[in-house]
Amino acid sequence: MEDQGTRDEVAAGWRIVFPACAAVVPLGLALGVLVVQSGLAWWWAPVLAAVVFAGSMEFLLVGLLAAAAPLAQIAVSTLLVNFRHVFYALSFPLHRVTGGGWKAYSTFALTDEAYALTATPESVRWSRARIISIQAFFHLVWVSCVLAGAGLGMLIPPQIVGLDFAVTALFVVLGIEAYKVRRSLPVPALALGCAILAVLISRENMLLIAMGLFVAALICSRFLTVRRRRLA
Amino acid sequence: MPDQWYILSGILVAAAVTWGLRAIPFAMLAPLRESELLAYLEQRMPVGIMVILAAYTLRDTDPALITSVGPTALALGLTIGVQLWRGNMLLSIFAGTAVYVILASVAAASG
Structure with a gap:
């Protein structure tokens, strides 16, 4: 009877993750197209999708790899772009995923979507089979879509240019959604200022310079407000 | 390669x-x-990092060249406008990219 129970849990996982899978199909296709258009071999597309498995970072990574960016720049960019994942540990039901190997996979595949789908009060009682199947189905669909996108990318004639604007649009849209959390303009304005300053300092290294300036400025502002509160 | x-x-x-x-x-x-510092950063980092990434992807746009800055500005405005209007990520990305691809492809073919 345990097999039947596991099968039910896997089916339940699929029902939970299905809407998220449908939603990422266009993004996966776009990533595959981008890999091919950036001049990387088509088979890097599924490798990238399977091994990194962090949507927006993968889009950025394609550009970094195509530009032959230094590995240190890739590491620091990944750290800052994916820093939000640190907080997913606070609510993700990893205690339900027993066994070292399963725990390793579950943390590896802790995407924004996996976090969002398990951020419900009921998830603290979900079975390992259900949690892992949510993550694994999403992983499988993502890699398949990116692979299909790479195939699609090879069909696009070279006269069509500018598809990489999808990456800009993705970051702009994610930025607008992140803005809605606080609806405060000084922070995005500060970031834009850091980006412009960084381009003026060095176009080549603008990403690291801008992110470094921005995080440093945030930490400074934090310490200044704490000190002001203490003095007051 | x-x-x-x-x-x-x-x-x-x-x-x-x-x-x-x-x-x-x-x-x-x-x-x-x-950690209060982490909570502080968590609230403020995502929007700023996304602004910097968007700027990074546009770093090679030439502000003096109309065929470079024109399509970028129009597509950027459209993406932001559609996102604020409908709040549908895929629609905004698709609309902005479609307009950019058409304008940039025409500019590349005629230039």
């Missing part, structure tokens, strides 16, 4: 950092809950 070993190393570096960010916090949940 970049060297295959370099691409593999880049992918592994990004994967290792991502996995670290996802797995290590489970070993330090208590200090994570208590």
Whole structure:
């Protein structure tokens, strides 16, 4: 009877993750197209999708790899772009995923979507089979879509240019959604200022310079407000 | 085309950092809950990082060249406008990219 129970849990996982899978199909296709258009071999597309498995970072990574960016720049960019994942540990039901190997996979595949789908009060009682199947189905669909996108990318004639604007649009849209959390303009304005300053300092290294300036400025502002509160 | 070993190393570096960010916090949940600095950064970092990434993808736009800055400005405005209007990520990305591809392809063909 345990097999039947596991099968039910896997089916339940699929029902939970299905809407998220449908939603990422266009993004996966776009990533595959981008890999091919950036001049990387088509088979890097599924490798990238399977091994990194962090949507927006993968889009950025394609550009970094195509530009032959230094590995240190890739590491620091990944750290800052994916820093939000640190907080997913606070609510993700990893205690339900027993066994070292399963725990390793579950943390590896802790995407924004996996976090969002398990951020419900009921998830603290979900079975390992259900949690892992949510993550694994999403992983499988993502890699398949990116692979299909790479195939699609090879069909696009070279006269069509500018598809990489999808990456800009993705970051702009994610930025607008992140803005809605606080609806405060000084922070995005500060970031834009850091980006412009960084381009003026060095176009080549603008990403690291801008992110470094921005995080440093945030930490400074934090310490200044704490000190002001203490003095007051 | 970049060297295959370099691409593999880049992918592994990004994967290792991502996995670290996802797995290590489970070993330090208590200090994570208590850190006010982390909570402060968590609220403010995402919007700023996205602004910087968007700017990074546009770093080679030439402000003096109308065929470079024109399509970018129009597509950017459309993406932001559609996102504020409908709040549908895929629609905004699709609309902005479609307009950019048409304008940039026409500019490339005629220039």
